[in-house]
Amino acid sequence: MERRFAARRDQLLADAEVDPRIPRGVPARLECFLEPFVERLQRSEQGGHARSYVAGLVSELESKNVESIAYRHDREQEPLQQFIGQSPWDHRPWLAELARQVGRELGDPDGVLVIDPSAFPKKKGPVEVQAVWTLVQARIEGRASDVAEVLVVFRERQGDGAWKHDYLLSNAPLTTPVAEYARVFKAEHRIEECLQRAKGEAGLADYEVRTWRGWHHHQALALVATWFLTVEARRGKKMDAGVDGAAVAEADRGGVAAAVGNGAVGVHASHREPALTPD
Numbered sequence: 001m002e003r004r005f006a007a008r009r010d011q012l013l014a015d016a017e018v019d020p021r022i023p024r025g026v027p028a029r030l031e032c033f034l035e036p037f038v039e040r041l042q043r044s045e046q047g048g049h050a051r052s053y054v055a056g057l058v059s060e061l062e063s064k065n066v067e068s069i070a071y072r073h074d075r076e077q078e079p080l081q082q083f084i085g086q087s088p089w090d091h092r093p094w095l096a097e098l099a100r101q102v103g104r105e106l107g108d109p110d111g112v113l114v115i116d117p118s119a120f121p122k123k124k125g126p127v128e129v130q131a132v133w134t135l136v137q138a139r140i141e142g143r144a145s146d147v148a149e150v151l152v153v154f155r156e157r158q159g160d161g162a163w164k165h166d167y168l169l170s171n172a173p174l175t176t177p178v179a180e181y182a183r184v185f186k187a188e189h190r191i192e193e194c195l196q197r198a199k200g201e202a203g204l205a206d207y208e209v210r211t212w213r214g215w216h217h218h219q220a221l222a223l224v225a226t227w228f229l230t231v232e233a234r235r236g237k238k239m240d241a242g243v244d245g246a247a248v249a250e251a252d253r254g255g256v257a258a259a260v261g262n263g264a265v266g267v268h269a270s271h272r273e274p275a276l277t278p279d
Contacts, residue, residue, distance in 0.1 A: 026232070030055060033228050036101075040093040049083040050221065057203045057225035064203025064222075084221075085214035094220045098227055105231075112187045130155040131182050138169060150174070152181045198226040 034054060038047040056069030066084055070077040083089075136151040137144045150170040155163050170181065198204035202225040207218040 029232075030058070030228060033231065034224075036097050037094050037224055040097065041089055045079075046083060046087065046089055049080055053080065053084065053221050054225050054228070057222055058201075058229055061203075064206040065208045067208075084217050085209050085211055087217075088213070089217070091216045091220035094224060098220075098224055102227060112184050128156070129182050129186060131178050131185075133170075133178060133181065135174075136169075150176075152178075152185070154182070154185055197229075198222060201229055202226040 031051070034051055038050055041047050041050060052073050052075070053066075053069055056072055057064050059072065061068050061072060066081045067077055070080045131152060131154050133150050133152040135148045137148050139145070150172060152168050152170055154166045154168070156166075158164055166185070168181075168185065170176075172181070195204065199206075202222045204219065204222040204226070207215055207222075209215050209218060
C-alpha cells in the first residue's frame with residue numbers, strides 16, 4: 001500500500017511541476033490578451049479598472065473580491081467597487097468576444113451545447129454509465145409523431161448503491177454509436193469541472209455585489225480571467241524542456257510581482273477527465 005501511495009504521490013507531483021519559463025512575460029501577455037476586451041469599454045479609466053481586476057483574479061489571492069484586489073494594488077476600494085457594482089458598461093460584448101476566442105481555439109465539429117447550473121457541488125472522478133437504445137414513436141397531444149425517434153435509456157450507480165435511470169429522446173442518425181450518446185449525455189461533467197476551476201482559480205464565486213449589474217460584471221471578468229489561465233496552461237504544455245529553470249524563475253520573479261501587485265500570477269495545470277467508456 002505504501003509503495004503504491006508513493007508512486008501515486010510522485011506522479012501527482014510530476015504533473016504539478018510548472019516549467020519556470022511559464023510565468024516569464026505574463027504581465028505583457030495579460031496586457032495584450034485584454035486588449036480586445038478593454039477596447040469595448042467607453043472610457044480609459046474603465047480599462048484601467050478592468051485590467052486591475054483581472055490581474056487580481058488571476059493572482060494567488062485567497063479571496064478575489066473588490067476589497068482584496070484593491071488592497072493588492074494599493075488603490076482605493078470605492079472606484080473599483082463602483083466599476084464593478086454600479087458603472088453602466090455592458091458586459092455582453094465581453095462575453096461575445098470570449099465566445100469568439102474560445103470557439104476559434106477550442107471549437108470542434110463534434111462540440112455539444114450544454115446548459116448546466118453550478119449551484120450544487122458534484123462529485124464526478126470517472127463517470128461510468130450503462131446505456132441502451134431503441135426506436136419509438138412519441139405521442140404528442142394524443143397523436144403519434146410521424147417520424148420515429150431514438151429512445152436512449154441511461155443507468156448510473158449512485159453513491160449509496162442505488163441505480164438512477166434517465167430517459168432521453170434523440171434525433172441522431174441510427175448509425176450513432178451508443179458511446180456517442182453517453183458522451184453527449186454526460187457532457188455536463190466536463191462543464192462542471194470548468195466551473196469549479198473558474199471558482200477555484202479565477203474567483204468566479206467570490207463576488208460581493210448587491211445588484212444584477214454587478215453580478216454580471218464580475219462573472220464576465222472572472223470568465224475572461226479563466227480563459228487567460230487556460231491559454232497560459234495550453235502554452236505551458238507546448239514548451240520544450242532544457243532551460244535553466246532556476247535562473248529564469250529568479251530573473252522573472254520581480255517583474256511579474258510588480259506588474260500584478262507584488263505577487264506571482266498563479267498558473268495551474270488543466271483538469272484531466274478519464275475517457276468515458278459506457279457499458
